[in-house]
Amino acid sequence: MDKKIKFSTKCIHSGEYIDKETGAVNTPIFQSSTFVLSDEDYKKILEGKAREAWIYSRYGNPTRRATERKIAEICKGEDALLFSSGMAAISTTLLTFLSEGDEIITSLDLYGGTQSFIKNELPKFGIRVRYVDPTNLDEIKEMATEKTRVLYFETLSNPVLKIVDLAQLVEIGKRLNAIVIVDNTFLTPYNLTPLSYGVDVEIHSITKYLNGHSDVVGGVVVGSKKFVDMIWERMIRYGGAMDPFSAYLLERGIKTLSLRMERHNLNALRVANFLLTHPKVRRVIYPTLDTYPYIITSVKYLTKGAGGMVSFEIKGDDEDGLKFMRNLKIIKEATSLGGVESLVSMPFNTSHASLTKEEREKIGIGPGFIRLSVGIEDVDDLIWDIDQALKKI
Ligand SMILES: *Cc1c(COP(=O)(O)O)cnc(C)c1O
Numbered sequence: 001m002d003k004k005i006k007f008s009t010k011c012i013h014s015g016e017y018i019d020k021e022t023g024a025v026n027t028p029i030f031q032s033s034t035f036v037l038s039d040e041d042y043k044k045i046l047e048g049k050a051r052e053a054w055i056y057s058r059y060g061n062p063t064r065r066a067t068e069r070k071i072a073e074i075c076k077g078e079d080a081l082l083f084s085s086g087m088a089a090i091s092t093t094l095l096t097f098l099s100e101g102d103e104i105i106t107s108l109d110l111y112g113g114t115q116s117f118i119k120n121e122l123p124k125f126g127i128r129v130r131y132v133d134p135t136n137l138d139e140i141k142e143m144a145t146e147k148t149r150v151l152y153f154e155t156l157s158n159p160v161l162k163i164v165d166l167a168q169l170v171e172i173g174k175r176l177n178a179i180v181i182v183d184n185t186f187l188t189p190y191n192l193t194p195l196s197y198g199v200d201v202e203i204h205s206i207t208k209y210l211n212g213h214s215d216v217v218g219g220v221v222v223g224s225k226k227f228v229d230m231i232w233e234r235m236i237r238y239g240g241a242m243d244p245f246s247a248y249l250l251e252r253g254i255k256t257l258s259l260r261m262e263r264h265n266l267n268a269l270r271v272a273n274f275l276l277t278h279p280k281v282r283r284v285i286y287p288t289l290d291t292y293p294y295i296i297t298s299v300k301y302l303t304k305g306a307g308g309m310v311s312f313e314i315k316g317d318d319e320d321g322l323k324f325m326r327n328l329k330i331i332k333e334a335t336s337l338g339g340v341e342s343l344v345s346m347p348f349n350t351s352h353a354s355l356t357k358e359e360r361e362k363i364g365i366g367p368g369f370i371r372l373s374v375g376i377e378d379v380d381d382l383i384w385d386i387d388q389a390l391k392k393i
Contacts, residue, residue, distance in 0.1 A: 086205025088240025265305025
């Protein structure tokens with residue numbers, strides 16, 4: 001096609017598997033662990049091109065491949081690779097690019113599971129970890145050595161919503177000759193496409209916005225074909241491949257990504273503005289509020305919106321926070337985020353329970369810190385719910 005296809009059209013049509021026999025408009029679920037081998041397949045195996053053949057579903061599966069192609073297109077990458085969880089994508093990618101003696105520069109402002117993997121597992125392989133503040137990338141220059149191999153950050157961090165200046169990060173990465181990897185789960189390619197700023201590898205927990213319906217756990221990496229092929233080699237060794245049914249659900253979810261993100265963006269901004277004026281609320285964090293400390297960076301990158309995550313601190317302690325959550329009637333108290341339904345949790349006893357109290361306070365998770373994933377319900381109902389629950393504390 002000559003026409004340059006836009007984002008929403010790509011979400012629906014990119015990658016779709018055209019079944020020649022039936023003309024099915026949806027990608028079939030190839031619920032098969034293995035495939036009949038042909039001479040052509042054997043040849044590809046011998047040439048080290050097993051990824052281009054249908055051999056065995058850990059290596060590749062047509063349903064999964066269709067979804068990978070869709071994600072590669074919407075993220076403006078050459079290729080993508082799906083995993084059985086976001087953590088499988090993250091651990092496999094880091095172990096692809098890091099070897100004994102290497103160093104990684106990252107931040108404590110990360111999803112708790114990622115932070116825990118980096119802190120507890122990487123040193124076992126003889127990999128050294130150095131931490132910086134993601135909003136002060138000049139620190140990287142002080143921390144960097146000739147062994148720095150990877151820079152790893154979240155485009156919008158969990159749960160303090162710190163934004164990384166991607167252009168600056170990429171420039172530093174180039175100078176250090178390091179691989180720049182970002183987790184773009186919170187923003188999604190609807191709000192930001194890191195690869196177009198020169199990032200090497202983009203990762204998502206598709207469990208969140210990309211799938212969007214809280215019914216699949218999975219992860220994806222996107223980047224150049226060269227890098228994705230390198231990660232694929234490790235994926236088949238470590239084994240964290242996505243199953244065909246999850247890939248089917250994910251493809252179905254992505255078809256409505258634009259509609260969902262548009263509403264998440266609007267609803268979250270409305271909720272954030274409501275919280276800002278509430279007498280029971282001490283602090284609100286949302287990247288497009290005037291009060292956001294990194295507003296200069298966020299307006300530069302977030303031209304469509306800032307996603308559905310709103311963090312805030314109530315006037316009170318963690319006990320009051322728990323009480324607030326228990327009193328909600330529509331919004332559910334559950335970990336995870338990015339689904340159509342609004343969810344609320346406190347990082348101290350969920351996503352960031354693996355950090356010490358001091359580590360949490362260092363990154364800005366104080367007492368009464370609430371993480372709200374604003375869904376796509378009618379926003380007036382959400383605001384009513386939050387207000388009635390806040391009144392009870
Ligand atoms: C949830 C999450 C992960 C981990 O993904 P899983 O699918 O739960 O393994 C990684 N990064 C971020 C930002 C997340 O929110």
